Amino acid sequence: MEYGYFFTGFPGFICNQLIREVLKRNDLKGVIYVLVLQGMMDKARKERQAIMKELDLKDEAFVLIEGDITQPSLMSSIDNHEYLNGKITHVFHLAAIYDLAVPRDIAYKINVKGTNNVNNWVRGLTQLKRYVYFSTAYVVGTREGTLYESELIRPKSFKNHYEETKYEAEVLVDKLKREIPITIIRPGIVKGHSQTGETIKFDGPYFMMNFLDRLKFLPLLPKLGKGEAYVNLVPIDYIIQATTYLSFLEKGIGKTYHLTDPSPYRASEIYTFMMEELINKKPMGTLPLTVGKWFLSIKPMRRYLRVEKEALDYFTWMGHFDCTQAVNDLKESGIICPDFKDGLKPMTAFYLKQKDNPNYQIPIL
Structure with a gap:
């Protein structure tokens, strides 16, 4: 069966870089489907064109779908639900609001309700091989000391509404691990390409x-x-390469990974x-x-x-952040986090x- 990759968060930087890496890893095989807000459609068309030109893709290999994760139906056209059901094998949910100063109501609507809507849609996909959710290492809030990938503990408080709503969203995704093949990615603070x-x-x-x-x-x-x-600062190239590898790694199913610097400054x-x-x-x-x-x-x-x-x-x-699980599962790939300096x-x-x-x-x- 041909792979069908569905992404939220396009044309965002992390998303468009991840699309490139996923296609390269799989020899440009499969079809990309991206969910795009109506107001971002012009920017999305330009980014789509850039990716298609860069990778020499055919027009039908990259499909823009208008929609919004904060709407229960996700997609503006209901016809897309039936059309996509048997085609999607991998879902990458990156759409979120990342601003540390975001008001709670906005963060909750996008990060929590939006993720719940994506979860509900993903549960109905008949050909799903992997659901990859982008969380953050900072779901730990104000908890301190050594923090492990296997933990998802509500802290006494959070430093901001971004952390709080990403924690609540991850809890929703984590519950689905019993039902569907899930990999949760928790990046550190993302910086530019190394x-x-x-x-x-x-x-x-x-x-x-x-x-x-x-x-x-x-x-x-x-x-x-x-x-x-x-x-904990982590370059975008490490996040992209590690996420792509772990998303197709069989033993990555059901795991949560800290994509953090093992030796931060x-x-x-x-x-x-x-x-x-x-x-x-x-x-x-x-x-x-x-x-x-x-x-x-x-x-x-x-x-x-x-x-x-x-x-x-x-x-x-x-x-x-303890990232032993990520480091161990990445060993065979040769992918390591570059030194900040x-x-x-x-x-x-x-x-x-x-x-x-x-x-x-x-x-x-």
Whole structure:
């Protein structure tokens, strides 16, 4: 039977990169079906065209389907349900809202209700071989210490509504493991490609770069707090390669994987590396994190610095992700997570090239 791959989250960066990798891994065999919001259709057509040209695909090998995961029917045309039922073998659910500052009602509607709608549709697929769900390692919320792939424990609290709703969504998917073949992917904080530096938006670690770039005129720049927490940054190419391999690995069925850096650096180390590479300075002194948070509570200040105040919570969170299961199951593939320092030069070069491009900077509320 010919493979039929169904993706949510197109034309998002992670999704379009994953589509490329899935097709390459399977010798360009199979048909791609992507669910696209009506308002994203023009962008989706352009990205589809780019992928088809790059991989020399036939027109019928890549199908755009208008729809919305927040609607129970998913697809705008009910005819698509019957048409797709016997064709879909692999579902990759990536659609979500990733903003750390997102209001809870919006996050719940997209991340939780949307995932529940996808789950309900997936359960009816007669030819399904794998359902791959993109979660996040940060479903652990404020739990600290060593955190394992086999755990899905509701913490006492979450750092933001993104974490909370991704936890609730993962619980829904995890329950289906008894019924259908599922693989859950929990990435760390995703950064640009380890070799090219390419990314689609400057969030996560790029807030640190924004901060340094905006304040580089100062004679000295202090550290933000003690910076003892480990910050788990993972390049997009590792996420894509590892996800693709694990999605077709038979022993990956029923497992949850931390696609995290087995040897992450502390926040203070990352801050120092970035400062030296970006503005050729070293940090002097320490600014208490409480003062930094106070500054970022002032809207004009955080907009000038282009930093979400929620990002500072990850400078003090003392959790460490155990990724033994992922590392072990990836051994035969030769896929390993690159060292953060090895990708810092291309990451910085890409940032400097695009830092003033509004398409890369996210709106700061």
